[in-house]
Amino acid sequence: xxxxxxxxxxxxxxxxxxxxxxxxxxxxxxxxxxxxxxxxxxxxxxxxxxxxxxxxxxxxxxxxxxxxxxxxxxxxxxxxxxxxxxxxxxxxxxxxxxxxxxxxxxxxxxxxxxxxxxxxxxxxxxxxxxxxxxxxxxxxxxxxxxxxxxxxxxxxxxxxxxxxxxxxxxxxxxxxxxxxxxxxxxxxxxxxxxxxxxxxxxxxxxxxxxxxxxxxxxxxxxxxxxxxxxxxxxxxxxxxxx
Ligand SMILES: [Zn+2]
Numbered sequence: 001x002x003x004x005x006x007x008x009x010x011x012x013x014x015x016x017x018x019x020x021x022x023x024x025x026x027x028x029x030x031x032x033x034x035x036x037x038x039x040x041x042x043x044x045x046x047x048x049x050x051x052x053x054x055x056x057x058x059x060x061x062x063x064x065x066x067x068x069x070x071x072x073x074x075x076x077x078x079x080x081x082x083x084x085x086x087x088x089x090x091x092x093x094x095x096x097x098x099x100x101x102x103x104x105x106x107x108x109x110x111x112x113x114x115x116x117x118x119x120x121x122x123x124x125x126x127x128x129x130x131x132x133x134x135x136x137x138x139x140x141x142x143x144x145x146x147x148x149x150x151x152x153x154x155x156x157x158x159x160x161x162x163x164x165x166x167x168x169x170x171x172x173x174x175x176x177x178x179x180x181x182x183x184x185x186x187x188x189x190x191x192x193x194x195x196x197x198x199x200x201x202x203x204x205x206x207x208x209x210x211x212x213x214x215x216x217x218x219x220x221x222x223x224x225x226x227x228x229x230x231x232x233x234x235x236x237x238x239x240x241x242x
Contacts, residue, residue, distance in 0.1 A: 044159065045151075045241060046177035048204040054235045055227070056206045058178065060085040060114055060153060061185070063212040065092040070217040072099050075109060078224055080234040084211075085114035085153040085176070088139040092211070097143055104144050110236035111140050112176060113152040122158045126166035133172055150174040151237055176237055178208035185210040190218060201226045206237075 062068045075082055086093050103109040116135040133152055140148045149171040157177050180200025182193055193215050200207055
């Protein structure tokens with residue numbers, strides 16, 4: 001968990017300094033980031049193309065059934081498009097399957113691969129990486145009838161050459177990272193989450209949230225208001241990258 005916090009903190013600092021320097025988003029190259037990001041491959045997706053008029057809201061893990069379920073209520077009621085990065089060790093995904101399936105069928109919700117057990121993939125062998133991704137792929141295919149390739153989100157955002165190659169060899173050629181977080185992989189207060197939403201819910205971002213804590217479920221109306229006020233449409237990763 002500390003690793004995820006570090007990365008989130010780093011992303012926050014890096015992006016704020018880029019903004020302060022009035023650097024355009026498109027000039028904000030991976031190469032210019034500090035050493036912590038050296039493992040990010042150029043093939044990784046971490047933002048949308050400029051001037052998209054959109055935000056890709058992504059939601060990971062699914063530790064809390066209640067939160068996953070309330071996300072589905074919100075998606076149904078608001079019409080937003082969203083990508084879930086599914087971790088299959090959590091039973092939430094099977095429990096919500098009947099309600100989630102129509103949203104997956106229509107394309108309003110995309111299901112991406114977030115492994116079976118949420119390990120740091122950089123600590124695993126190529127075979128173990130493929131087993132983690134392959135198991136999640138089979139789960140999504142067997143229970144929802146859809147293909148999750150080529151998109152996967154490495155737990156904690158950690159990638160190295162072994163992971164990238166092992167994943168690509170089984171069709172997962174597009175790691176999806178992010179450039180803005182709701183900060184809710186672990187407990188967070190409502191004001192703190194709202195503050196992050198105000199900062200990061202802007203055009204062209206891939207936003208990361210988590211279906212782990214109840215906090216976000218109390219804030220859907222406010223989050224929707226932010227999107228509406230900023231005239232942001234919501235897109236899935238597939239909507240933009242095919
Ligand atoms: Zn995760």
